[in-house]
Amino acid sequence: MDSKLLDILACPICKGELVYKNKDNELICKLDRLAFPVKDDIPVMLVDEARKLPADEDV
Numbered sequence: 001m002d003s004k005l006l007d008i009l010a011c012p013i014c015k016g017e018l019v020y021k022n023k024d025n026e027l028i029c030k031l032d033r034l035a036f037p038v039k040d041d042i043p044v045m046l047v048d049e050a051r052k053l054p055a056d057e058d059v
Contacts (some may be wrong), residue, residue: 001020001022001027001038001041001043005043006018006020009027009043009045010033011029011031011032012045012046012047013029013032013034013047014029014030014031014032016029016030016057017029017030018036019038019059020027020038021035024042025038025050026038027039027043027045028053030058030059031052033052033055033059034047034050034051034052034053035050035051035052036049036050037049037051
């Protein structure tokens with residue numbers, strides 16, 4: 001994930017910071033506990049495509 005792109009991306013719900021999780025190829029919003037997939041190096045910032053993070057999953 002390009003660090004410059006990561007600097008300008010924000011969560012579409014809360015507009016908060018996203019963290020890139022390389023292992024799962026996802027962008028994580030810690031506040032909303034959502035994981036947005038990155039497909040072919042393109043972040044998919046659609047709420048319907050996001051994975052809800054379980055309470056026991058570390059972010």
